[in-house]
Structure formats: C-alpha cells, structure tokens
Amino acid sequence: MTTLTHRLRPTIRVRLTLIYGLLFLAGGIVMLVLTYVLLKNNLRSSVSVATRHMDPATIPGGPEAPPKEMIFGSSPDRLITAGEASGVLVQSQVSFQRETLNSLLTLGSVALAVVTAAALGLGWLFADRALRPLHRITETARRVARSHDLTERIAYAGPRDDVKELADTLDTMLERLARAFDGQRRFVANASHELRTPLAINRTLVDVALRRPDPSEDVKRLGEALLVVNGRHERLIDGLLTLAGSENTVVDTSPLDLADVAGHVLGQAAAEAAARGITARRDLGHAPTSGDPVLIERLVQNLVENAIRHNHQGGELSVTTRGDGGQAELIVTNTGPVVPPYEIETIFEPFRRLGTDRVHSDRGSGLGLSIVRATATAHGGIVTAHPRPGGGLTVIVRLPAANRHSHPADGHRGRTPG
Structure with a gap:
C-alpha cells in the first residue's frame, strides 16, 4: 500500500x-x-x-x-x-x-x-x-x-536564488567527496605497502628459521604457530584493503560472464572441497554482466570459500549462474550449521560470524561476505541470503546484465558433480 x-x-x-x-x-x-x-x-x-x-x-x-x-x-x-x-x-x-x-x-x-x-x-x-x-x-x-566522476560540477550560473544556493551546496559537497575519496585511495595504496611488507618479511624470517637443519621441536611448533598467525594477518589485511577498494568507485569495467568466473573459481577450490569430502555441483548458465574482473572474481571466490569453510564433512555445495530479467544471477548454496533468520543481516557486517566461529583463527577474517556485498553494491547489484532448510545458507547475487551477445553453446555447462 x-x-x-x-x-x-x-x-x-x-x-x-x-x-x-x-x-x-x-x-x-x-x-x-x-x-x-x-x-x-x-x-x-x-x-x-x-x-x-x-x-x-x-x-x-x-x-x-x-x-x-x-x-x-x-x-x-x-x-x-x-x-x-x-x-x-x-x-x-x-x-x-x-x-x-x-x-x-x-x-x-x-x-x-x-x-x-x-x-x-x-x-x-x-x-x-x-x-x-x-x-x-x-x-x-x-x-x-x-x-563515478566526482570532478564534474553543476556550475549553475543563474540568479542568486534558492536554486543557485542548492546548486552551490551540491558543488561544495561533490568537492568534499572528491577530496575524501582521493584521500581514501591514497590511504589504501600506502597501507597496502606499509602493512604487507612487514608481514612478508616476518613470514620469510620464520620460514628461514624453520628450514634450518637442526631446529628443536619447540622452535618448529612456535614457527608453525607464527606462520598461521602471520597468514591470518595477511588475509585480514588483504580483506580490509579489498573491502576499502570495493567500496570505492569501480573505474575499470569490462564485459564478462559469471559462468566463466564461477567455473574458474570452482576449479581452484576443487582440491579443498575434495579434501573435506564436499560434493560440488554446478549449473552454470549464460549470465553476462560487466564490471571489474578482479573484484568479481574475488566476490565469487569469497562465496565459494565461505560455502566450503562453513560446511560439514561430506556436505554439498551448489553454484548456479543464470541471466534472469535483465539481471545476471549467481546463487551459492551449501549445507552446514543451521543459520537463524535473525542472523542473516549480521553475517554481512565486517568481523561478524555465527556462534563461536569468531574464536577460530582458521575460519577466515570475518570479511568475506562484507566484501561480497560491498563489491556487488559498487557494481550496482544487490546481495540477499536466506537459510537453507535443514542447515546451511543460500546466497543470491544479482548484478545488472550486459547486452546479450552471441555466446558458445552452453551444453557443456550442465549440472555435474565438481
């Protein structure tokens, strides 16, 4: 109503x-x-x-x-x-x-x-x-x-009235936004260098120490623990930088197909899924869209990794892509623990996880779904999720579809086990 x-x-x-x-x-x-x-x-x-x-x-x-x-x-x-x-x-x-x-x-x-x-x-x-x-x-x-061109201005040249005041106010706001985004981009570039370099040095030093011919058992355990902590910190920083970058404007866009991206990501994650006994199924239909290929790949990768990481031994994973009503859809469904409906929105917040997962350092940084939503929003899309009956989660990403063009036959993309 x-x-x-x-x-x-x-x-x-x-x-x-x-x-x-x-x-x-x-x-x-x-x-x-x-x-x-x-x-x-x-x-x-x-x-x-x-x-x-x-x-x-x-x-x-x-x-x-x-x-x-x-x-x-x-x-x-x-x-x-x-x-x-x-x-x-x-x-x-x-x-x-x-x-x-x-x-x-x-x-x-x-x-x-x-x-x-x-x-x-x-x-x-x-x-x-x-x-x-x-x-x-x-x-x-x-x-x-x-x-996303914040350099453009209204530049209204009319008389000094309410409309002129509104136009000048919007121009001032655009100028401040441009300075803010420029400062954020510079911060992301500097933080990428300043934060990743020390962690890379720490990882190298610990790895060299573990490769010595006569390390004690205590040194080995300490080194392995340090490598795990260092790896988590690297993933955390990488996730933060990706989140900051995806919340900015998407400048470089190119046509792509979600089916191709999903197939590539599933191929990379096949070994991890097999190690946990997870059956991956795919139904990759033609889903043309446009965007930053790196960010779109990271979006799909985070969803697939999240579906594997928060699954149970011998569970299932399903990835579907399709074009529907002027939109390109990506649907990722996995088995796993029961997700309460009231927790759906909180899992998209940074550093928010379900239950006791936040205390396990091997369960990621808690930024995966936050990056997914930020990336989809930067591309003009939306992300929704709902609990799967019996446990698990279904996440649906909808991006604006690109103009349809000729594409090879999709017969080889039928539903098959990963």
Whole structure:
C-alpha cells in the first residue's frame, strides 16, 4: 500500500500546475460573484427608478385621471390605465433582470472553464520552465552517480536564488567527496605497502628459521604457530584493503560472464572441497554482466570459500549462474550449521560470524561476505541470503546484465558433480 501511494503521488510539476489552475479558478469565481452582485444591484436600481417614474401618483391627474389618459393595451379594442402600464413595465424589468443574471452566470461559467483549462496548460509549461534548473541539477547528480566522476560540477550560473544556493551546496559537497575519496585511495595504496611488507618479511624470517637443519621441536611448533598467525594477518589485511577498494568507485569495467568466473573459481577450490569430502555441483548458465574482473572474481571466490569453510564433512555445495530479467544471477548454496533468520543481516557486517566461529583463527577474517556485498553494491547489484532448510545458507547475487551477445553453446555447462 505504501509503494502504491508513493507511485500515485503527483510530481512537483503536476502539483504546481494544479496550484496555478486552482488559484486562477478561485480568482475567476470571486470575479464572477462580484460581477453578479454588482450587476444585480445595478439592475435593481434601474427597476426602482423606472417604477418610480411610472407611479400613477406621479402622473398628471392622479390615479383617477380622465379617460384621455387611457392608453391602448395589447389590442386596439382594450385600453389600460397608466397604473396597469406601470405594472407591466415592472414585470418586464424583473424578467429582463433575471434573464441577464442567468446569462451572466451561464456564459461566465463557460468562459471561466475555458480560461481555467488554458491556465492549466500554461501552468504546465511555466512549471516546466521554473523546474528546468532543478532538472539540470538532477541530471548532473545522476551522471556523477553513474560515472563515478566526482570532478564534474553543476556550475549553475543563474540568479542568486534558492536554486543557485542548492546548486552551490551540491558543488561544495561533490568537492568534499572528491577530496575524501582521493584521500581514501591514497590511504589504501600506502597501507597496502606499509602493512604487507612487514608481514612478508616476518613470514620469510620464520620460514628461514624453520628450514634450518637442526631446529628443536619447540622452535618448529612456535614457527608453525607464527606462520598461521602471520597468514591470518595477511588475509585480514588483504580483506580490509579489498573491502576499502570495493567500496570505492569501480573505474575499470569490462564485459564478462559469471559462468566463466564461477567455473574458474570452482576449479581452484576443487582440491579443498575434495579434501573435506564436499560434493560440488554446478549449473552454470549464460549470465553476462560487466564490471571489474578482479573484484568479481574475488566476490565469487569469497562465496565459494565461505560455502566450503562453513560446511560439514561430506556436505554439498551448489553454484548456479543464470541471466534472469535483465539481471545476471549467481546463487551459492551449501549445507552446514543451521543459520537463524535473525542472523542473516549480521553475517554481512565486517568481523561478524555465527556462534563461536569468531574464536577460530582458521575460519577466515570475518570479511568475506562484507566484501561480497560491498563489491556487488559498487557494481550496482544487490546481495540477499536466506537459510537453507535443514542447515546451511543460500546466497543470491544479482548484478545488472550486459547486452546479450552471441555466446558458445552452453551444453557443456550442465549440472555435474565438481
């Protein structure tokens, strides 16, 4: 009901047109009423003057005038008195007054309706002209949102009014956003170097220490523990940098097929799935879209790794891609622990995991699904999830579909065990 009400709400142009028309109609009605009252009073005064002039008491000789004051009536054979003539004249004046007022109301109403319709048409045109600066602001904001080019400005050169103030405010906001995104990109680039380099050095030193010919058992256990911790820190930093990068604008996009990306990722994860006895099934249909290939691959990789990591021994994994209604869909379903419905949204938050998984360092960094949602949002898509009956999770990614083009037959992409 709320959506229907929102759709039926008239636009500001329609509202302005109706306001113009209603104001003109109200003014016309007031003018018509005033004209009616003034004309009615004027005609009433005319009738009173005519009656007074035709009063028998004012006629020479009075009401008992001699026969010479008799005048002809409707026929030569009928004579009427001056008093009767006065009554006839009064009735004629009253009838004339009534017909004149009725004609005024009828013709005035018709004219008011015609002029109001013309006022509505002119109001529609004037409203469009008045809203043209706002349309320009909206088009510029839409271009910036689609192209992610924060260097573009509205640069409105109109008079100093409310529209000019709005345009200047939006230009100031775009300038601040551009500086903020530039600073974030520089931070990501610097953090990528400053954080990864020490961890790479630590990993190398620990690996060299473990490769010595005579390390003690304590040194081996300590080195292996340090490598695990160091590897988790590397994954954490890599996930944070990817999350920060995916939340920025996607500049480099190219056509790709989710089926090809999913097939490549499943091939890389086949060994890990087999080691845990997980049966991977694929139904990779044609799903063309466009985006950053690296980020899209990371999105699919995070979903597949999450489905394997949070699965049970001997479980199942299903990956489906398809094009549906102008969208490219990726569906990843896995068996595993029961996911409460109220926990669905929390698993997409950074560092949020289900149950006691947050205490296990080998279960990832807690950024996998956060990166998936951020990447999909940066590409204009959405991510939804719902619990799988019997345990596990189904995650659906919908991205805008690219224009359909010729593609090889998809017969080899049937449902087969991984």
